[in-house]
Amino acid sequence: xxKKWLFLLALIGLLILGACSESTIPEGTESGKTSSSSESExxxxxxxxxxxxxxxxxxxxxxxxxxxxxxQIYENLFERNPETMELEPKLxxxxxxxxxxxxxxxxxxxxxxxxxxxxxxxxxxxxxxxxVDPATAAPRASLLEPIDTVTAxxxxxxxxKTKYPYGPLLAALSHSNAAIISPTADQVQDLMQNPVGxxxxxxxxxxxxxxxxxxxxxxxxxxAPTLDKVTYKVVxxxxxxxxxxxxxxxxxxxxLPSEQLSRVESIDNVEVTKKEGTPVYYLTFxxxxxxxxxxxxxxxxxxxxxxxxxxxxxxxxxVRSDSxxxxxxxxxxxxxxxxxxxxxxxxxxxxxEENGFGDExxxxxxxxxxxxxxxxxxxxxxxxxxxxxxxxxxxxxxTFLDTARSGDYDLTFLxxxxxxxxxxxxxxxNFHSDNVGASNRAQYSNPEFDKLVEASxxxxxxxxxxxxxxxxxxxxxxxxxxxxMYHGVVTAATDQSIKGLQLDPNGxxxxxxxxxx
Numbered sequence: 001x002x003k004k005w006l007f008l009l010a011l012i013g014l015l016i017l018g019a020c021s022e023s024t025i026p027e028g029t030e031s032g033k034t035s036s037s038s039e040s041e042x043x044x045x046x047x048x049x050x051x052x053x054x055x056x057x058x059x060x061x062x063x064x065x066x067x068x069x070x071x072q073i074y075e076n077l078f079e080r081n082p083e084t085m086e087l088e089p090k091l092x093x094x095x096x097x098x099x100x101x102x103x104x105x106x107x108x109x110x111x112x113x114x115x116x117x118x119x120x121x122x123x124x125x126x127x128x129x130x131x132v133d134p135a136t137a138a139p140r141a142s143l144l145e146p147i148d149t150v151t152a153x154x155x156x157x158x159x160x161k162t163k164y165p166y167g168p169l170l171a172a173l174s175h176s177n178a179a180i181i182s183p184t185a186d187q188v189q190d191l192m193q194n195p196v197g198x199x200x201x202x203x204x205x206x207x208x209x210x211x212x213x214x215x216x217x218x219x220x221x222x223x224a225p226t227l228d229k230v231t232y233k234v235v236x237x238x239x240x241x242x243x244x245x246x247x248x249x250x251x252x253x254x255x256l257p258s259e260q261l262s263r264v265e266s267i268d269n270v271e272v273t274k275k276e277g278t279p280v281y282y283l284t285f286x287x288x289x290x291x292x293x294x295x296x297x298x299x300x301x302x303x304x305x306x307x308x309x310x311x312x313x314x315x316x317x318x319v320r321s322d323s324x325x326x327x328x329x330x331x332x333x334x335x336x337x338x339x340x341x342x343x344x345x346x347x348x349x350x351x352x353e354e355n356g357f358g359d360e361x362x363x364x365x366x367x368x369x370x371x372x373x374x375x376x377x378x379x380x381x382x383x384x385x386x387x388x389x390x391x392x393x394x395x396x397x398x399t400f401l402d403t404a405r406s407g408d409y410d411l412t413f414l415x416x417x418x419x420x421x422x423x424x425x426x427x428x429x430n431f432h433s434d435n436v437g438a439s440n441r442a443q444y445s446n447p448e449f450d451k452l453v454e455a456s457x458x459x460x461x462x463x464x465x466x467x468x469x470x471x472x473x474x475x476x477x478x479x480x481x482x483x484x485m486y487h488g489v490v491t492a493a494t495d496q497s498i499k500g501l502q503l504d505p506n507g508x509x510x511x512x513x514x515x516x517x
Contacts, residue, residue, distance in 0.1 A: 043228035055192035062139035074179035074197030121152035251495035279488030298480035304348035304386035318486035326487035331423025331469025352387035365409035
């Protein structure tokens with residue numbers, strides 16, 4: 001009897017197993033092909049980041065990791081074409097300037113936020129008003145500081161009045177921190193934890209310190225993306241992230257260190273993308289010091305530094321140019337590539353000897369990250385050879401920024417990523433006298449330079465703006481105000497199955513058109 005029941009149970013089990021097996025066989029596609037496990041897995045991209053996002057609200061954040069997540073969720077009125085570097089409408093349809101203080105922006109119609117809220121002029125007004133409201137304390141409120149009023153003329157028309165003519169306005173509106181948020185969502189939830197935008201991907205979950213997960217926005221106005229899922233995985237050590245890329249645990253990393261480049265390029269089935277970028281890295285003097293006011297001192301330092309020797313150590317991840325504004329930045333002119341003081345160690349030694357510049361020690365401040373330590377070591381050696389007495393002091397990034405801001409150094413290395421790719425947005429925060437003691441860590445103050453930068457900001461005519469920026473750039477080179485070490489190359493390493501990744505010169509990237517093959 002027991003054997004009979006065992007036989008029946010076994011028979012029933014086989015029938016169930018057969019039915020289940022048959023039901024999981026994928027049906028053929030229209031082309032007659034069948035799906036594969038690799039195609040199914042190909043609907044996700046896993047990106048490894050060495051740090052977690054700070055938050056997911058464009059208004060309340062100002063860091064590159066948060067921006068890389070938010071750029072898939074939110075969108076801007078304008079964006080810069082990564083190939084031509086020209087500003088083009090995104091959520092905007094068009095714009096016009098009835099006068100120098102007025103910008104009338106027409107918006108695209110029929111777009112909704114991911115929570116179903118209509119994208120319209122009121123949403124734009126709500127976003128910008130909140131960004132500039134002092135009560136918000138937005139980290140990048142300065143982006144829209146020149147704005148006086150924002151008016152929703154009708155559903156699809158926004159009028160912006162500025163306090164003074166402001167040429168870089170469209171560049172400011174293309175910044176990731178000026179992305180448009182859902183007013184409805186912002187009033188009922190914390191966008192830092194639960195973001196809502198108009199972009200191709202929407203927020204799914206965030207396990208802080210571990211990963212952020214996004215899913216495709218099926219209702220995206222420009223066509224739903226192919227990817228079903230995007231995972232941002234926190235991997236604190238870049239060496240570990242590279243190992244995970246090699247094993248397939250992740251399939252995308254960026255900002256490759258120059259010393260790890262050959263290792264990444266040797267991995268089978270991994271493609272490395274390199275593109276000239278907007279970041280600039282430079283040596284600056286503490287211009288508030290009497291010694292730095294001496295043009296012979298600045299000339300001696302500039303003459304002693306062999307920047308070509310340093311750039312060679314970057315394995316192709318640096319572009320050599322004297323110009324403060326790089327080739328991918330509005331306001332750049334090719335003639336400035338060789339417009340600075342050339343490397344001349346004998347001239348440097350002569351100036352040091354004649355002026356006794358080697359008698360007083362120089363404190364060279366450096367952050368203990370990226371290529372800053374390497375720059376410090378090479379420059380220390382070269383300055384020492386010229387007769388200077390140089391001592392390096394390194395410190396972690398946050399402390400370094402505070403120390404440089406307070407002017408507690410003689411020489412230091414600084415950098416600027418220039419998200420807007422506009423020369424005014426490089427010169428004004430970093431070198432205008434208005435910002436000494438704040439973002440102007442070089443303590444640089446030059447009335448002639450200030451006037452040129454102000455003119456570039458308060459002129460709406462873009463060709464005129466470019467001329468002012470070229471003059472300001474050359475003025476800094478003539479004065480040896482800074483010594484440009486290199487302009488950055490932005491990088492990404494992806495599994496070869498990833499196609500269509502958009503990598504911008506400012507280091508941001510977009511997954512809207514990515515497919516897995």
